[in-house]
Amino acid sequence: MRDVDRVAIEAYGLSLLQMMEQAGRGLTRETFALANGGSVVVLAGGGGNGGGGLACARHLANRSYPVTVVLDREPAALSGVVAAQHELLERMGIPIRTDVTALETPALVVDALVGYGLEGPLRGLTREFVQWAENAETTVLSLDVPSGIDATTGAEPGDAVHPARTFTLALPKTGLRDTTGELVLGDISIPSGVYETIGIPYTPPFGHEFSVRLTIT
Numbered sequence: 669m670r671d672v673d674r675v676a677i678e679a680y681g682l683s684l685l686q687m688m689e690q691a692g693r694g695l696t697r698e699t700f701a702l703a704n705g706g707s708v709v710v711l712a713g714g715g716g717n718g719g720g721g722l723a724c725a726r727h728l729a730n731r732s733y734p735v736t737v738v739l740d741r742e743p744a745a746l747s748g749v750v751a752a753q754h755e756l757l758e759r760m761g762i763p764i765r766t767d768v769t770a771l772e773t774p775a776l777v778v779d780a781l782v783g784y785g786l787e788g789p790l791r792g793l794t795r796e797f798v799q800w801a802e803n804a805e806t807t808v809l810s811l812d813v814p815s816g817i818d819a820t821t822g823a824e825p826g827d828a829v830h831p832a833r834t835f836t837l838a839l840p841k842t843g844l845r846d847t848t849g850e851l852v853l854g855d856i857s858i859p860s861g862v863y864e865t866i867g868i869p870y871t872p873p874f875g876h877e878f879s880v881r882l883t884i885t
């Protein structure tokens with residue numbers, strides 16, 4: 669997947685922001701049925717995964733969902749497109765915090781802390797937020813890969829999210845094979861030629877939709 673993103677960017681000029689926006693929009697579609705008009709807490713990390721979550725928060729706020737964003741680091745530590753997503757939310761007046769203390773249990777938690785960039789067991793605030801989400805008796809929707817789960821092997825080196833649904837991007841990651849929740853694959857408009865370049869056999873699975881439900885057999 670790392671190669672897919674790299675070739676899409678380097679050989680085709682698809683930008684990270686273009687992909688992130690599609691990830692965030694697709695993710696938002698999943699939240700509608702799961703939150704059913706109720707409150708949403710978006711847990712966001714500092715990488716590409718977090719950026720998708722921040723874009724989702726924007727769509728939810730635009731639809732008057734009560735949405736709270738919880739970042740696993742100080743905003744000043746963000747950079748690039750993720751910082752830009754954050755800045756936008758700030759200008760919209762969306763509540764952004766960096767702790768889950770005394771946070772009311774929402775109708776839905778969106779887990780956008782870590783995707784395929786996981787390195788070792790979850791640490792610090794990220795770990796604390798994951799523990800909070802695991803203990804909160806509510807529905808959890810993960811973006812791309814449940815945070816704390818190795819996208820390639822499915823291993824859980826430490827704490828991890830166990831969501832009701834995962835909205836995974838472009839390709840189903842091998843580490844999702846044993847997932848117990850529902851799996852939805854989202855289109856982020858990777859040109860088919862990218863898969864050819866990398867040597868991944870690929871038949872576009874989306875038809876006339878932008879997401880498809882996957883069944884693991």
Ligand SMILES: NC(=O)C1=CN([C@@H]2O[C@H](COP(=O)(O)OP(=O)(O)OC[C@H]3O[C@@H](n4cnc5c(N)ncnc54)[C@H](O)[C@@H]3O)[C@@H](O)[C@H]2O)[C@@H](O)CC1
Nearest residue numbers: 673687688714715716717783784785787789790791794812
């Ligand atoms: N790279 C791309 O081109 C795209 C990436 N997207 C999303 O971005 C993800 C990949 O982005 P990144 O490569 O930035 O990586 P991630 O966002 O998956 O993870 C990196 C972040 O996680 C933190 N992190 C890693 N291991 C940790 C640990 N053990 N404890 C606490 N924090 C930890 C790092 O500090 C960093 O902030 C994908 O899974 C996908 O969801 C999408 O937005 C679409 C395009």
Ligand SMILES: [K+]
Nearest residue numbers: 779782813815
């Ligand atoms: K995640």
